[in-house]
Amino acid sequence: MNLIRKKIKFDKKLIDQDALNIVKKMTNSGYETYLVGGCIRDILLGYKPKDFDIATSATPEQINKLFKRSRIIGRRFKLVHIMFSARKFIEVATFRAGNLKTSSDGLVLRDNYYGTLKDDVFRRDFTVNGLYYDINKSEVIDYVGGLKDLEILKINMIGDPSERFEEDPVRMIRAVRFQAKLNAKIESKLIEAIQKNSQLLAKIPPARLYEEVIKLFHNENSIVVFRELFKLGLLKHLFSQTKENSFVTASLINTSERIKSGNSVTPAFLFAVFLWSPLNKRLSQISKKNKSRIELMLEASEYVINQQTQQVMMPRWLSSRVKDVWLMQYQLENYNPKKSKTLIRSPRFRMAYDFLVLRSESIDKDVKAKAEYWTNIQK
Numbered sequence: 207m208n209l210i211r212k213k214i215k216f217d218k219k220l221i222d223q224d225a226l227n228i229v230k231k232m233t234n235s236g237y238e239t240y241l242v243g244g245c246i247r248d249i250l251l252g253y254k255p256k257d258f259d260i261a262t263s264a265t266p267e268q269i270n271k272l273f274k275r276s277r278i279i280g281r282r283f284k285l286v287h288i289m290f291s292a293r294k295f296i297e298v299a300t301f302r303a304g305n306l307k308t309s310s311d312g313l314v315l316r317d318n319y320y321g322t323l324k325d326d327v328f329r330r331d332f333t334v335n336g337l338y339y340d341i342n343k344s345e346v347i348d349y350v351g352g353l354k355d356l357e358i359l360k361i362n363m364i365g366d367p368s369e370r371f372e373e374d375p376v377r378m379i380r381a382v383r384f385q386a387k388l389n390a391k392i393e394s395k396l397i398e399a400i401q402k403n404s405q406l407l408a409k410i411p412p413a414r415l416y417e418e419v420i421k422l423f424h425n426e427n428s429i430v431v432f433r434e435l436f437k438l439g440l441l442k443h444l445f446s447q448t449k450e451n452s453f454v455t456a457s458l459i460n461t462s463e464r465i466k467s468g469n470s471v472t473p474a475f476l477f478a479v480f481l482w483s484p485l486n487k488r489l490s491q492i493s494k495k496n497k498s499r500i501e502l503m504l505e506a507s508e509y510v511i512n513q514q515t516q517q518v519m520m521p522r523w524l525s526s527r528v529k530d531v532w533l534m535q536y537q538l539e540n541y542n543p544k545k546s547k548t549l550i551r552s553p554r555f556r557m558a559y560d561f562l563v564l565r566s567e568s569i570d571k572d573v574k575a576k577a578e579y580w581t582n583i584q585k
């Protein structure tokens with residue numbers, strides 16, 4: 207692939223002022239520095255970037271020296287965070303060479319981990335994520351055909367798809383996420399490679415998949431993501447117990463709507479929904495002898511959550527919130543009017559109520575009157 211440098215003037219308002227200042231300061235200090243990745247992709251497509259990543263020839267120590275409010279993070283891959291407020295930081299990464307280069311007998315030929323701009327390009331995942339922007343020249347630097355793929359809305363791998371998925375199987379779910387986000391198509395070779403390699407996801411630590419799962423579903427197109435994951439055979443490696451039903455569909459659409467209108471979302475809600483049918487299935491299977499309703503519920507939820515965390519981690523706060531939502535369904539369905547006001551004041555009420563309403567509108571239409579009771583009593 208040939209190097210393309212294309213003059214594209216961005217509306218400077220689209221670029222974060224702090225990111226712009228970092229690049230200027232670093233360039234002035236003699237370091238080759240670019241904006242890179244998702245932010246360039248999003249600006250070129252007319253979306254507002256979520257964050258601005260910077261790639262540079264400066265080492266983490268050199269970056270750290272230039273910026274007073276910065277800190278080096280990570281041990282294996284060092285990165286620098288430049289802080290702008292308690293919540294805002296910008297990540298600056300030194301150009302990185304891809305994997306170790308080894309000869310046929312496994313000997314390490316090159317283990318330097320920092321690299322040149324070109325090395326940095328080829329370790330990235332998709333062509334649309336491999337674009338760099340030179341602020342001084344107002345030029346996009348494209349080694350991988352990313353500009354063309356952005357134009358035709360194709361998710362294409364940099365390098366050989368199977369190899370790159372083996373190297374990092376999380377790229378398979380990233381492909382699905384970007385397909386939905388950009389309204390793009392995944393290149394057919396990638397689709398084949400995903401279908402062939404989907405089981406590699408089982409190798410990924412559940413903690414990393416937790417982060418990825420949140421990104422998969424907390425966005426404006428989560429229903430597209432869900433269906434595509436299912437179609438490609440990836441869903442069973444993330445949520446083996448979950449199948450689409452009207453409740454799952456409704457909650458994914460609801461989550462996206464909330465995000466569109468700027469409301470907060472919590473992963474607890476989606477996990478509770480995804481595992482609701484598995485929970486009820488388990489409840490119908492276990493022996494009921496000499497057990498209270500709460501004991502049964504806890505036993506079934508332990509089982510379902512245990513199954514789930516083999517694949518995707520659920521931090522303790524999350525699983526306990528999920529259990530609360532489930533346990534409260536019974537209280538909401540079998541209410542004692544005298545105690546309603548107390549229940550409403552519980553910090554867990556809101557989510558349990560939203561859960562009940564969504565159930566009543568999808569798979570559990572018979573609880574409609576009960577959901578209405580709780581709606582009216584809050585008026």
Ligand code: ATP
Nearest residue numbers: 243244245256257259329330331335336374376377
């Ligand atoms: P968004 O922030 O909208 O989720 P993004 O493209 O910025 O999208 P990030 O996860 O923030 O995604 O990653 C930033 C950049 O780092 C990507 O654009 C890509 O170039 C590179 N990258 C991230 N994850 C991987 C990966 N698993 N393999 C290769 N490159 C990656």
Ligand code: MG
Nearest residue numbers: 244245256257
């Ligand atoms: Mg990003």
